[in-house]
Amino acid sequence: MKTVGIIVEYNPLHYGHVYHFEQAKSASGADAVIAVMSGHFLQRGEPALVNKWARAEMALRMGVDVVIELPAAFASQPAEWFAYGAVSALDASGVTDSLCFGSESGEIGWLERLAEVMHREPEGFGELLRQELSRGAAYPAAYSSAVSTLTGQPAEGLAQPNNTLGLHYLIALKRLKSSIRPLTITRRKAGYHQQEVTDSRIASATAIRKLLFEEKDLRAAARLLPDYTYAILEREWAAGRAPMSWERFAGPLFHTLLSRTAADLASISEMTEGLEHRIKRVLPLLDYSRPDQVGQLLAALKTKRYTQTKLQRTLLRILLHHSKYDLNREALALGVPYLRILGFTTRGRELLKRMKRVARVPIISKVTEESADFLQQDIRATSVYSLGYPTRNARDLFRDYYEPPLRL
Incomplete structure (x- = not known):
């Protein structure tokens, strides 16, 4: 069974994702599709609009055969580690023949040439990156500029988010010495961060979420969503489990910010350059009577x-x-230490049987209290995500222990 891998968030799944899915199968000639999907919290540091099980169901109803959860340790990382974790999952499965990703350029040759240079992190790159950062550039811009200076590749192409992610997918494949064949297709009609709806059918997930939060009505996005996505969102809306946003987590977030010292916060991942002191200075200036x-x-x-x-x-x-x-x-450089299965189809069941024979890490369908550290982080992420629901119960808070993989 020839299998193509895709790396997704589906926040929510829309017609642009359907196009990517169809093109991935066509370009690869694959019989089956494995999706590595972020869990409750996503690459840009946001909570997903709906939980990971709802989004896995969207993927299966579109036609994905196996949905694997990308651990939270990787899912909310900058491009380098997000890509590395996702690619390591596909590689560890032992059954993935190709990886197909969307890009602004639609051309893979120049990205492969850059990846050949960058996967060893050539001499002088670290210093170039530090220089760019010292000038006040944000990391994505600093990285693009440093690569451009080192290789002569125009920075404009690298600055586009899907091209950047694509480069890191290719770097990860090389660092893992993976036999997976990379493919890319051109992203159509809506840019990754495009906030406005400009097409009658295809819009970015960013634009769809913006529309939903502004209109406060799911029907406002109906024409931009497949029927199964709309039905799943409608169910989650009715249950109060959507739409999830950062404001739903204000209580637990501010509890931590106000009860921890700056020294405590300094030990947190991503806390750099004294940001903990800036946070502490800002807290007394906020208007806590406002909902935002x-x-x-x-x-x-x-x-x-x-x-x-x-x-x-x-x-x-x-x-x-x-x-x-x-x-x-x-710890991150070891890649994913397990493959957590969120759902599968009838064809996916056959693929899973093969994976259980050849995968290089354990296949996890049932969560136990003795689970690995990264999986324990995912279990805690489910509990925290459930704190954003208007009503709470033990089954939601500890759903990882109760929920078997979805079967379609």
């Missing part, structure tokens, strides 16, 4: 150096209590 407390905090902390994405990731590490020790480079 997290939004106020982000706005007050934001600078040219500290982008909203960087700050959201930092707040997320605080919320989930991810320490620098927990997420050190040595």
